[in-house]
Amino acid sequence: MPVVIVRAQKVADPAGLLEAIRVRLADSLQGSPANVWAQWAPPSAVSDGWTEEPGYRVIVTIMADPRPEELVARGLSAVGEAVAEQLGIPTTSVWVHWQDLPPKTKWTGGVVR
Numbered sequence: 001m002p003v004v005i006v007r008a009q010k011v012a013d014p015a016g017l018l019e020a021i022r023v024r025l026a027d028s029l030q031g032s033p034a035n036v037w038a039q040w041a042p043p044s045a046v047s048d049g050w051t052e053e054p055g056y057r058v059i060v061t062i063m064a065d066p067r068p069e070e071l072v073a074r075g076l077s078a079v080g081e082a083v084a085e086q087l088g089i090p091t092t093s094v095w096v097h098w099q100d101l102p103p104k105t106k107w108t109g110g111v112v113r
Helices: 014-028 069-087
Strands: 003-007 037-040 058-064 094-100
Touching: 003 014, 014 037, 014 069, 058 069, 069 094
Parallel strands: 003 037, 058 094
Antiparallel strands: 003 058
């Protein structure tokens, strides 16, 4: 089950953003949106050091079981494009990374998995 955390300051429609992420990520991984969790976590402060291209920035973390490189690339692209479209910002303002969660590194449903 992928878990996605979006760190963005201004989101007019958080529910719409998260639903778009869930649907697009699930589709890219050939799964169900019901198996994707997504959260919006507005940062309390931002300092990114990107002086050559000032503007709005979004950081997205996808945490999930390890998958083949091709599926990870599709998932990263799907989420990045969904975020850019939903927020009306260029894809260059979205930074997405995938964090593998190997077996026995998560606790859910009262069980280490």
